[in-house]
Amino acid sequence: xxxxxxxxxxxxxxxxxxxxxxxxxxxxxxxxxxxxxxxxxxxxxxxxxxxxxxxxxxxxxxxxxxxxxxxxxxxxxxxxxxxxxxxxxxxxxxxxxxxxxxxxxxxxxxxxxxxxxxxxxxxxxxxxxxxxxxxxxxxxxxxxxxxxxxxxxxxxxxxxxxxxxxxxxxxxxxxxxxxxxxxxxxxxxxxxxxxxxxxxxxxxxxxxxxxxxxxxxxxxxxxxxxxxxxxxxxxxxxxxxxxxxxxxxxxxxxxxxxxxxxxxxxxxxxxxxxxxxxxxxxxxxxxxxxxxxxxxxxxxxxxxxxxxxxxxx
Amino acid sequence: xxxxxxxxxxxxxxxxxxxxxxxxxxxxxxxxxxxxxxxxxxxxxxxxxxxxxxxxxxxxxxxxxxxxxxxxxxxxxxxxxxxxxxxxxxxxxxxxxxxxxxxxxxxxxxxxxxxxxxxxxxxxxxxxxxxxxxxxxxxxxxxxxxxxxxxxxxxxxxxxxxxxxxxxxxxxxxxxxxxxxxxxxxxxxxxxxxxxxxxxxxxxxxxxxxxxxxxxxxxxxxxxxxxxxxxxxxxxxxxxxxxxxxxxxxxxxxxxxxxxxxxxxxxxxxxxxxxxx
Numbered sequence: 001x002x003x004x005x006x007x008x009x010x011x012x013x014x015x016x017x018x019x020x021x022x023x024x025x026x027x028x029x030x031x032x033x034x035x036x037x038x039x040x041x042x043x044x045x046x047x048x049x050x051x052x053x054x055x056x057x058x059x060x061x062x063x064x065x066x067x068x069x070x071x072x073x074x075x076x077x078x079x080x081x082x083x084x085x086x087x088x089x090x091x092x093x094x095x096x097x098x099x100x101x102x103x104x105x106x107x108x109x110x111x112x113x114x115x116x117x118x119x120x121x122x123x124x125x126x127x128x129x130x131x132x133x134x135x136x137x138x139x140x141x142x143x144x145x146x147x148x149x150x151x152x153x154x155x156x157x158x159x160x161x162x163x164x165x166x167x168x169x170x171x172x173x174x175x176x177x178x179x180x181x182x183x184x185x186x187x188x189x190x191x192x193x194x195x196x197x198x199x200x201x202x203x204x205x206x207x208x209x210x211x212x213x214x215x216x217x218x219x220x221x222x223x224x225x226x227x228x229x230x231x232x233x234x235x236x237x238x239x240x241x242x243x244x245x246x247x248x249x250x251x252x253x254x255x256x257x258x259x260x261x262x263x264x265x266x267x268x269x270x271x272x273x274x275x276x277x278x279x280x281x282x283x284x285x286x287x288x289x290x291x292x293x294x295x296x297x298x299x300x301x302x303x304x305x306x307x308x309x310x311x312x313x
Numbered sequence: 314x315x316x317x318x319x320x321x322x323x324x325x326x327x328x329x330x331x332x333x334x335x336x337x338x339x340x341x342x343x344x345x346x347x348x349x350x351x352x353x354x355x356x357x358x359x360x361x362x363x364x365x366x367x368x369x370x371x372x373x374x375x376x377x378x379x380x381x382x383x384x385x386x387x388x389x390x391x392x393x394x395x396x397x398x399x400x401x402x403x404x405x406x407x408x409x410x411x412x413x414x415x416x417x418x419x420x421x422x423x424x425x426x427x428x429x430x431x432x433x434x435x436x437x438x439x440x441x442x443x444x445x446x447x448x449x450x451x452x453x454x455x456x457x458x459x460x461x462x463x464x465x466x467x468x469x470x471x472x473x474x475x476x477x478x479x480x481x482x483x484x485x486x487x488x489x490x491x492x493x494x495x496x497x498x499x500x501x502x503x504x505x506x507x508x509x510x511x512x513x514x515x516x517x518x519x520x521x522x523x524x525x526x527x528x529x530x531x532x533x534x535x536x537x538x539x540x541x542x543x544x545x546x547x548x549x550x551x552x553x554x555x556x557x558x559x560x561x562x563x564x565x566x567x568x569x570x571x572x573x574x575x576x577x578x579x580x581x582x583x584x585x586x587x588x589x590x
């Protein structure tokens with residue numbers, strides 16, 4: 001009884017306390033999100049001694065000794081493989097983002113301009129694949145693109161594989177799987193909803209009277225689209241592009257299932273350093289460089305996220 | 314919109330949805346295919362489903378995934394509610410920018426980085442004090458980071474739309490903050506809590522990268538089993554698992570949206586009556 005009342009008082013204090021409401025998630029994120037990044041940064045400049053790390057700072061002979069190793073970073077800078085892999089990751093992520101935008105913008109646009117009664121259903125249909133397993137949907141493309149798969153038959157039937165081969169996207173006509181083509185297709189497929197949803201949210205709340213005003217002032221539909229609709233949806237374009245680009249850079253599942261020997265990406269390199277070579281400092285350095293590469297897009301994303309929140313109020 | 318634009322729009326949307334759903338349809342159809350070569354149709358069978366019952370590796374992974382997903386969903390909703398509350402209700406507090414950044418960063422951050430950084434930290438801690446052993450708990454920790462970010466976004470969106478006057482009115486009538494939360498705020502955001510729970514549950518159930526970093530020798534989740542088989546090649550039993558998941562999700566989502574629609578109608582009826590009297 002006494003315990004129950006005490007617990008009740010505690011619960012009261014906790015729900016009332018502003019510091020508890022902020023503090024609990026804050027502390028959690030500091031411990032499990034920020035601290036791990038600092039640990040990775042520390043390990044990336046450590047030396048691996050058998051299985052233990054040397055301490056960065058040691059007290060020896062009456063003086064502090066710093067043992068910061070930039071060896072890993074120098075190796076990344078000098079080694080051709082790392083450079084090429086980072087470049088390839090950025091390239092594939094960039095191409096996938098661009099394709100998502102080209103496919104997703106009209107998609108979101110027509111969704112937002114569809115009949116109001118129809119919109120919740122259309123939105124649900126975009127969300128639904130997100131609820132089913134991503135891994136399994138990527139796996140499905142493996143079947144669709146393999147020799148007897150539907151997509152394979154459609155593409156080769158139309159002779160498109162020769163076009164892809166001529167463009168250098170695949171090497172041999174008729175072999176679609178484990179090429180840059182299948183890799184980019186898989187990433188576009190996986191991340192398309194991440195592009196469509198923020199764009200839709202943005203386009204749906206646009207004031208249509210602005211388009212009427214543009215028309216009254218003599219703009220054709222195209223001009224009004226380019227000069228009014230597109231600039232107004234800038235925040236949606238940036239948010240969507242970041243939501244696609246950043247995870248694509250470090251993608252592991254799609255390259256493993258649909259990529260090939262030509263399409264080594266940085267996520268895989270990090271994985272190998274960690275689990276095949278057991279070189280933790282090297283894996284950490286690869287991760288730190290990856291974060292540095294995405295920190296600008298990440299900051300952009302946060303900025304527009306914050307602006308979108310302000311706009312809601 | 315003029316006629317041509319309308320048809321172009323319809324065409325684009327149809328093609329888009331076809332693109333999104335074709336792979337799912339293929340998985341379902343080929344799960345009934347009576348052929349060891351997964352892509353050549355030979356006739357209808359339920360053989361692959363029967364085989365699942367004896368697949369101990371997959372079943373063990375399924376139960377582990379289910380447990381982790383359940384705890385992830387519960388934990389994410391609790392922490393996500395607190396985080397969303399902090400962001401919506403308290404405009405100023407120490408380090409708000411850092412907090413906002415940390416809450417939304419896992420949404421975009423490549424999963425390999427989240428997995429690696431948490432793994433290295435947990436290993437360092439384990440060397441210092443001996444715990445935690447890698448396994449269910451560590452996977453749960455990793456999933457919580459992702460889950461909390463998604464839960465916060467969903468709950469925050471709902472909290473922002475709430476009319477603060479209702480809470481103020483309750484306060485004026487003498488309710489303590491805890492009572493206001495339990496009796497006024499919670500019922501109004503219940504729907505978003507449910508969607509956040511379902512979303513984080515499915516996210517956790519599906520995650521393979523973070524799990525791969527944080528799992529130990531005795532703990533392999535279902536996606537890990539599927540992933541390692543999918544890497545080797547096509548397998549009809551994966552199609553059968555996929556079909557069951559699609560079915561499960563479709564039923565779950567349909568049920569949830571029915572429930573939400575009914576609650577929403579009821580709420581609006583009550584509101585209308587409250588205004589009338």
